[in-house]
Amino acid sequence: xxxxxxxxxxxxxxxxxxxxxxxxxxxxxxxxxxxxxxxxxxxxxxxxxxxxxxxxxxxxxxxxxxxxxxxxxxxxxxxxxxxxxxxxxxxxxxxxxxxxxxxxxxxxxxxxxx
Amino acid sequence: xxxxxxxxxxxxxxxxxxxxxxxxxxxxxxxxxxxxxxxxxxxxxxxxxxxxxxxxxxxxxxxxxxxxxxxxxxxxxxxxxxxxxxxxxxxxxxxxxxxxxxxxxxxxxxxx
Numbered sequence: 001x002x003x004x005x006x007x008x009x010x011x012x013x014x015x016x017x018x019x020x021x022x023x024x025x026x027x028x029x030x031x032x033x034x035x036x037x038x039x040x041x042x043x044x045x046x047x048x049x050x051x052x053x054x055x056x057x058x059x060x061x062x063x064x065x066x067x068x069x070x071x072x073x074x075x076x077x078x079x080x081x082x083x084x085x086x087x088x089x090x091x092x093x094x095x096x097x098x099x100x101x102x103x104x105x106x107x108x109x110x111x112x113x114x
Numbered sequence: 115x116x117x118x119x120x121x122x123x124x125x126x127x128x129x130x131x132x133x134x135x136x137x138x139x140x141x142x143x144x145x146x147x148x149x150x151x152x153x154x155x156x157x158x159x160x161x162x163x164x165x166x167x168x169x170x171x172x173x174x175x176x177x178x179x180x181x182x183x184x185x186x187x188x189x190x191x192x193x194x195x196x197x198x199x200x201x202x203x204x205x206x207x208x209x210x211x212x213x214x215x216x217x218x219x220x221x222x223x224x225x226x
Contacts, residue, residue, distance in 0.1 A: 033214065035216070041218070042204065042217065042218035042219035043216045043218075043219060045215065045216065048213055055213070056213055091157060091158065093214075101146075102146075102148055102160050103206075103214055104160075105150075105157045105159070106157060107156075108157050
């Protein structure tokens, strides 16, 4: 009974490189959410996806950030040309198809930009 | 869209003190309410949830929360905190559209 899985757990990138964060939801969950947690700050919503659809990306920076949740495979959060300010913990969560349920969180990916 | 505000950014208590963390939300319709806890270095875990019924909800580890609809509040309480309760606590609201919104979090430090 696997929960939400994220990889890698730790990712180090140099400024200007690309970061790809992966999230596999709980089996049977078709909704995926990405959050960013900065040091000393709370949990910031980034994007909400269903299979092959972006439902709400109001929390995503307009540039360099993109997310997808393909029909097959994990959800990907992609950060192009990373900058030091992108250093944070990125959490993925998933929920069942029916609305209103709690979200199940993964262990997070800690991104460090050097 | 719904939004959530948590009034306290950082709370420091001694062991055995009572705890109450405030949470207010803004949304005109029916909501589901949650409290999550994040222990140092760990991911978020569900502490308790309210969907319907008795507005006083009991969760794990002796926590409880009360939904007061007229005040749009869902405050978290614990009669006697322990050092192991040191963590960050997040209130969240889901308005049945699967679009969950979290508060900024309250960091609780319990001194032994």
